[in-house]
Amino acid sequence: xxxxPTPPPLPVPTLPPSSGREERRATALxxxxxxxVLASVLYVLYARGAFEPTxxxxxxxxxxxxxxxxxxxxxxxxxIGRVRRTELAADGNVRILVDVPRKDAHWLRTSSVFTMTRxxxxxxxxxxxxxxxxxxxxxxGAERPVLAGDASAEIPxxxxxxxxxxxxxxxLTADESALSTTLANLQRATGRLDEQLAGKRGALxxxxxxxxxQVAATLARTQQLLTRLDGLVQRTDGVVARAxxxxxxxxxxxxxxxxxxxxxxxxxxxxxxxxxxxxxxxxDAQAVAANARVASADLGALRAEVDASLRKVxxxxxxxxxxxxxKRDPELKLx
Amino acid sequence: MMTGMQAAASxxxxxxxxxxxxxxxxxxxxxxxxMVILLALSPSSWRAPWRRPLAVQLxxxxxxxxxxxxxxxxxxxxxxxxxxxxxxxxxxxxQYALEMVVRVLVLELIPLTAxxxxxxxxxxxxxxxxxxxxxxxxxxxxxxxxxxxxxxxxAPRALAGIFCVLLLAAVSSLVALVLAYVLAHGFTPxxxxxxxxxxxxxxxxxxxxxxxxxxxxxxxAVSVVPIGxxxxxxxxxxxxxxxxxxxxxxxxxLAIEVAGLAGNHF
Numbered sequence: 208x209x210x211x212p213t214p215p216p217l218p219v220p221t222l223p224p225s226s227g228r229e230e231r232r233a234t235a236l237x238x239x240x241x242x243x244v245l246a247s248v249l250y251v252l253y254a255r256g257a258f259e260p261t262x263x264x265x266x267x268x269x270x271x272x273x274x275x276x277x278x279x280x281x282x283x284x285x286x287i288g289r290v291r292r293t294e295l296a297a298d299g300n301v302r303i304l305v306d307v308p309r310k311d312a313h314w315l316r317t318s319s320v321f322t323m324t325r326x327x328x329x330x331x332x333x334x335x336x337x338x339x340x341x342x343x344x345x346x347x348g349a350e351r352p353v354l355a356g357d358a359s360a361e362i363p364x365x366x367x368x369x370x371x372x373x374x375x376x377x378x379l380t381a382d383e384s385a386l387s388t389t390l391a392n393l394q395r396a397t398g399r400l401d402e403q404l405a406g407k408r409g410a411l412x413x414x415x416x417x418x419x420x421q422v423a424a425t426l427a428r429t430q431q432l433l434t435r436l437d438g439l440v441q442r443t444d445g446v447v448a449r450a451x452x453x454x455x456x457x458x459x460x461x462x463x464x465x466x467x468x469x470x471x472x473x474x475x476x477x478x479x480x481x482x483x484x485x486x487x488x489x490x491d492a493q494a495v496a497a498n499a500r501v502a503s504a505d506l507g508a509l510r511a512e513v514d515a516s517l518r519k520v521x522x523x524x525x526x527x528x529x530x531x532x533x534k535r536d537p538e539l540k541l542x
Numbered sequence: 543m544m545t546g547m548q549a550a551a552s553x554x555x556x557x558x559x560x561x562x563x564x565x566x567x568x569x570x571x572x573x574x575x576x577m578v579i580l581l582a583l584s585p586s587s588w589r590a591p592w593r594r595p596l597a598v599q600l601x602x603x604x605x606x607x608x609x610x611x612x613x614x615x616x617x618x619x620x621x622x623x624x625x626x627x628x629x630x631x632x633x634x635x636x637q638y639a640l641e642m643v644v645r646v647l648v649l650e651l652i653p654l655t656a657x658x659x660x661x662x663x664x665x666x667x668x669x670x671x672x673x674x675x676x677x678x679x680x681x682x683x684x685x686x687x688x689x690x691x692x693x694x695x696x697a698p699r700a701l702a703g704i705f706c707v708l709l710l711a712a713v714s715s716l717v718a719l720v721l722a723y724v725l726a727h728g729f730t731p732x733x734x735x736x737x738x739x740x741x742x743x744x745x746x747x748x749x750x751x752x753x754x755x756x757x758x759x760x761x762x763a764v765s766v767v768p769i770g771x772x773x774x775x776x777x778x779x780x781x782x783x784x785x786x787x788x789x790x791x792x793x794x795x796l797a798i799e800v801a802g803l804a805g806n807h808f
Contacts, residue, residue, distance in 0.1 A: 229597045229598045229601045230593060230594065230597040232600075233596070233598075233600040233601050234597075236601070236604050236605070236709060237600070237705070240705065240708055240712060243709075243712040243713065243716065244708075244712060247716075250738075250741070251741065251742065251745045253742075254738045254741045254742025254745065255746075256742065276746070277742075277743050277746050278743070279739070286736070286739055
């Protein structure tokens with residue numbers, strides 16, 4: 208390029224005379240391309256969240272499998288954050304650094320729970336659950352554990368359980384199994400039932416075999432017994448009706464009892480009066496007894512006086528006897 | 543004895559000659575590509591008097607192709623988006639359908655289609671023009687008049703091809719993105735945020751870089767390879783030259799695609 212001639216008028220033989228039209232068109236096309244490229248770059252930057260203020264959330268997981276940079280953190284199905292980086296922590300756990308736009312950060316609270324699930328088809332999903340939206344908002348740079356749920360990890364356990372179930376099912380449906388025997392018995396029973404139903408003995412014959420006539424006779428006798436029992440009940444009913452008449456009818460037992468009770472009541476009233484009189488008598492007797500007690504007290508004193516008088520009389524008699532020498536009869540007779 | 547050795551040496555010599563010739567042409571094509579890039583980056587090319595041939599070739603290449611290629615890309619995108627959406631829905635995987643559409647169409651198919659369309663409609667005919675001009679000695683005449691045929695004839699055509707590929711790819715990608723949105727969500731603005739997020743997820747830095755590099759490399763390949771082959775190949779015959787250019791270009795495009803896939807997925 209260094210040996211390129213630099214004369215000002217350069218002949219351009221293949222072109223028509225300049226009109227400027229092509230240049231304007233070319234400029235327009237170039238501007239269109241530039242505008243498209245610029246718009247695409249700006250749109251992709253906007254789509255990747257380059258223009259929105261974010262806050263950092265650090266999720267601690269045991270395993271970063273399936274977590275890719277740029278994947279979403281969703282809340283109720285809406286993406287509210289992007290994974291910016293994953294790194295190993297000092298303790299061997301995985302730190303998943305998530306950028307949450309400030310305008311969506313209010314969905315995350317201090318009580319929020321984060322889960323990471325791996326589906327059978329498709330990628331891993333990180334979800335946030337905020338049960339109590341009135342709790343304080345999650346601070347910038349907060350570290351939270353993430354609970355991992357792995358659908359594919361369940362498959363071996365599920366397969367093992369399914370294998371057991373199938374083995375059990377196989378045993379159940381085997382030729383010598385209990386279920387098979389039961390079914391065979393049932394089939395035999397239904398066959399016999401069918402035969403009996405076709406004959407005259409019916410289901411009872413199928414169930415009881417040769418004992419069926421006895422059962423039928425027992426049933427007939429039971430029916431006769433029931434008929435007689437019915438007559439008995441009717442007679443008992445008549446007896447009860449008569450007893451009812453005797454008891455509750457005119458001049459029945461109840462009426463007599465009522466009259467007797469009335470008389471008894473009267474007798475009791477009279478007895479009460481008699482008792483009141485007895486009570487008065489007793490009171491009089493009590494007064495008499497009191498007088499008698501007083502009288503018996505006086506009687507004691509009187510007896511003492513009589514004793515004293517008698518002793519004086521005795522002394523007098525003794526005195527007389529001594530003085531009266533021709534005493535004939537010394538016996539003193541008391542009046 | 544001598545004749546037997548000559549007969550044995552003859553195919554080897556032919557092979558060596560062919561390889562040398564091929565290497566020479568490849569080297570010349572690479573040189574031409576480097577010069578075209580340098581000229582595109584030097585401001586003097588965009589000033590008079592070189593601006594005019596460039597503008598003429600740009601308009602001549604892009605303007606007739608733009609409407610019908612946009613229409614073609616729209617129809618192709620419509621069919622592919624519809625097929626992917628319906629298939630994904632029938633498998634219950636509709637949440638991955640849009641991402642797949644964006645990846646397949648915008649990242650892979652549209653740049654390739656644009657490159658081939660420009661090759662077939664623009665650069666291969668231009669290469670044929672140049673080969674004819676070379677054959678009839680017009681390039682020599684230009685050089686004899688004191689002008690540089692690289693600046694007046696060759697570079698404008700190559701730059702026009704590059705520009706054309708970039709423009710078509712940009713316009714068709716935009717059309718495909720809009721069609722994908724409309725077909726997936728209908729005429730509603732409320733899914734825009736989620737769609738934007740999905741596009742953002744698809745265009746991560748690595749994928750974006752590979753996309754830009756791949757599109758640029760495709761544009762350069764389909765513009766420079768046919769023109770370089772036409773200018774430097776020795777064989778006569780316009781049809782043979784065109785075919786040679788096409789085969790070379792196809793090989794280079796294939797290599798670029800493989801490199802792009804490797805960059806995207808490994």
